[in-house]
Amino acid sequence: MKRAIIAALVVVVVAAACARILGFDDKPERPFPHRAHVLEGVSCVTCHDGIQDTTDEGPLNLPTTEDCVSCHEDPHDPRACGNCHGDPGKVATAAADRENLRFSHRDHLSVVQGNCVRCHVGVGASDDELRAPMSACLRCHDHDREFRDRDCDACHQELETEGTRPQSHLVHGDDFVRDHGTQAASSEQVCATCHTETFCAECHGADGAVPALPATLAFDRPTGMNLHRAGFMARHAEEARGDPGLCSSCHTSPESFCLDCHVDSGVAGGPGSAVSPHPPDWVGPAGSQNQHGRAARLDPASCASCHGGAGEALCVECHQVGGIGGNPHPPGYSSSRELHELPCRLCHTGEL
Amino acid sequence: MTRARAFTAALFALVVVALVVAPVAGAEPLRLRANALATAESPAGLMTLEASGQGRPWLAAEALVWMGAEPDLDGNALVVALVARDPDRRAQARVGRFVASPGAVRPTHIDGASGRAALPWGDVHAEAFGGVPVLSGAGGRAYSWIAGGRVSRSLGRWGSAGVGYMQRRERGRLYDEELALDAGGAATSDLDLAVRGAYDLSTPGISEARGLAAWRRGDYRVSGFAIHRSPSRLLPATSLFSVLGDAPSQRVGGEVSWRAAPRLDVVGVAAGSYVARELGADLELRGTLRLDPRGRGAVSLGLRRQNARIADYTGLRATGRFPVHPKFWLTSELEVAVPDESRGRGRVWPWGLVALRWDPDSPWQAAIAVESSASPQHRARADALLRVSRAWEEP
Structure with missing residues (x-):
């Protein structure tokens, strides 16, 4: 019985720790009850005093302790109310919005007749989502042209800095490297809404042979x-x-991209080198293992x-028409190319 | 100075003029960023300079320049581009050095120009590009020029589809010729679809085809992908290896992401491959746990198993990011790869890094790290890294 009680206690403690x-216990201990204040009929500008005059610059108009005690005359704690009832994450979001969005509360409050919940629709439902969603903007503002032309500047000053990612966006998940090309093919203009040319060139620049991989810079x-x-x-x-x-598919000049490193580091043969990266049965007479042909077909x-460009002469030594290497086709x-064109003429020397 | 360098230098001067002289009141700020990276191993140092700005509502410019990556390379420009657009954004022109990637045509780094315009009928856009491919710092083939374009059409609010074309020539000889198709968009509010394909016209056949579908709802995101790739057709048509015929590789798989708890994300990936009548598999499972509500700190653990043609290996990867002070982060990364067949390259390839980042609320940032590893190339290796960054924004 005693063991069962101890085991149960351990399970409870472990579950609580887990x-x-x-993160099941991440909310502030006493989050500010926006919903309760809305239901009590407290006007938003009672606490967020000055918001009615704010444009896209200026203070955040968050309530101070003085604003709180003007109604709650006998606070239970002498310290600042925001220490416990504020949510640093939401404050940071509001600050980022003020910095990156062109939005004037002054111009909008008169249109909605002081009813902030018409845009901040989440406030009346819970205390989790206070920010006005973009769908609230679209209820009044028809942005068809801006969507079509990817012209977001009227509201979003700098999308890349803002870091806002559309909900339905495909390409920023864990599979970005594998799938971004597929998605970007038909949506390059969508990508360009946030990303500049530099973003692409960091990987695709000079056939993918940029001097330092982004991973190295961001070690x-x-x-x-x-x-x-x-x-x-x-x-x-x-x-x-x-x-x-x-x-x-990215390193489109592999003949030099690979060889330079392999020769420099001594892990592959090069001019004057006795080192060969191939196994002993790589090349041999007809009937032998002769693995190189199959390997070449699998991944030419x-x-x-290593053998691209001038290195192709190595293949031609055996595989030219009439040579001992036989037909590599x-x-x-079939090919649409003429025999006098490259690469045909490398082997078909007698047929020109 | 080579002709390409002179061209780059001239364009860079143009960008500087555009950025510094042209700005007017109300324009976007001029942004500059510099990163200096030093490593104990060679290459010993690298500096990158990045600048962007919009001097006028219709004119923007950006540049990314690096210097001193290797002893025999004194620097290069990855991006030096001027972009002009009409006030309604119906047309845009770009000149300089940039990555041209219209639709499913493979991205190419060029010195040249591109243009894009909305045609007066329907939701049709046309774009074209042309120029000289940029050689990699390590050399490579010298394509004399490349040109191409794309015509696309919006499919209502759903998405868009387009057809592109590209050809590369060297001294008049055809190097590559490719026709590409792409389509994609949001089929429903939860489902995104995208496909792309490229057809090799010089030796007719499919170079590459890809399809992707992703569905998300609540805490789940499920995606499926299929890739068909012909390595011989990714080579230039003038390469001798292109005559070996078509031995495509195919890959089909799926990925599931699940926010299992407010701070815990779990991702599973499974893919099967078919190459030259051989089946392969690639499995991966990883989880990321945020250590605080805002994710300033996080740890992750991943396990991967690859079974594919003499390339079987098992890998374990763990990362950590710990805010040790409001201005300092300690980060660490550990990876262990175990190949099934060592073939004299070592039985285990461990790699580890510990870094300390200083990130005050100021334009300056810095990070130092110690990296250590064992690999087929090095029985044991250690390196130290230092990066210092500075950002400017004017006005």
């Missing part, structure tokens, strides 16, 4: 989305083999990463 760790932000973070250099061969063509970009191969 609930706190997981102190481990939760950032990036394909090349952490130990990527150690496992990049695994990543490349596991998904043929993945690398060359991988071969081109698969059955049914």
Whole structure:
């Protein structure tokens, strides 16, 4: 019996700790009861005094302790009311909105006849969502042209700084690296609403051979989305083999991009080097293992990463017409290119 | 000075003029940011300079320049672009160095120009680009020029669809020629769909095709993706390796994100691949726990298993971000990859980093870190990193 009680106590303590760790207990101990004040008929400007004159600059018009004690004459604690009843997250959001949005309470309050809840629709329902949603703006303002032309500047001064992400946005999840190209193909203008040219060039600049990967520059932000973070250099061969063509979809000049590093670091053969990255049975006479042909078909970009350009002469030594290497074309191969064009003329020397 | 460098320098001067001389009252502020990165290993230093501004309502400019990445490279410009648009944003022109990526045409870094305009009938837009591809710092093929364009149409409020074309030529010879299709949008308030495909015209066949569907509701987000890729067609048509024929790789998978608790996100990814009649699989499970309501601190743990053609490995990754002071963050990152076949490259590849970031409420930021790893290349390796950043905004 005693053990059961101890076990039950342990379970309760662990569950309580987990609930706190997981954030089920995140709300302020005594959040400010906006809803209760609304239901009591307290006008918003009673506490947010001055908001009726505020444009897109100036103070946040948050209530002070003096505003509270003007009604609650006998406060239960002498300290500032906002210490317990304020929500730092909501204050920060209000400050960010004031900085990044062009919005004049002065101009709007007369239109809604002082009824703030017409825009701040969440205030009457709960104390969780105080910010006016954008749908409240769209009830009066028809922004068809602005949506069509991606012209958000009238209200959003700087979207990238503001950091607002549309609810339905596909591309900023954990799968950003894999899927952003698919989404951006038809929505480049949507991307350009927030992101400037620099954002794309940080990865796609110069065939993906930018001098420092964003992951290297942002080494102190481990939760950032990036394909090349952490130990990527150690496992990049695994990543490349596991998904043929993945690398060359961005690194479109693989013949130099890979070779330079591999030769410099001594992990691949190069001019005058005795080192070969290939296994012993890589190239051999007909009937032998001769693995290089199959590997080349699976991921020709991988071969081109070292043997591209001038390195193609190595292949031609055996695979030119009449050579011992045989025909590298698969059955049914056809091409619209003429024999005198590259790359045909490299091997079809006698047929020109 | 090479012709390309001279071109870049001239454009950079134009941008500076546009940014500094042109601003008028009411314009967007001029923003500048500089990052200096130093590492104990070579390359020992890197400085990036970033500038953007909108001198006039119709004129914007931006630039990203880096310097001193490697001993034999003294610097380069990644972006130097001037953008002019009409007051109604119905037309836009861009000149300079930028990444051109109209629709499903593969992104290309060019020195050149592009334009985009809404045509007078329907919701049709046309865009075109042309220029000289920028060579990577490591060299690469010298495409003489590249040109292309795209015509797209809005599909009501649902989304848009377009068709693009691109060709690259070197000394008059055709290097690449590609036709691309794209479509995407929000099918419902919960469901987004997007597809893109590129067709190789020089050796007819599909270079790449991708599809994506994502559904989200409440605490769940579920997405599915399919990718068909032909590596031989991603190479230039003049490459000898393009004659090896089409051996496409296909990949199909899905991802589920779940906000399991107010501070806990769980993500699961499963993908299957089919390459040359061989099946492969890629599985990943990771969770992120925020340590406070605003997520200033967070820890994450992820596990990955890849089964694919002599590239099988298991990986574990853990990260942490801890606010140790209102102005200081301690961050750490640990990764361990274990290949199934070491082939003399080491049985375990660990990688770890511990960093301290100073982020006061001022234009200055700084971070230092110590990184250590073992890899196929290095039995043991350690590095120290330092980054200092400064931002300016005027007026």
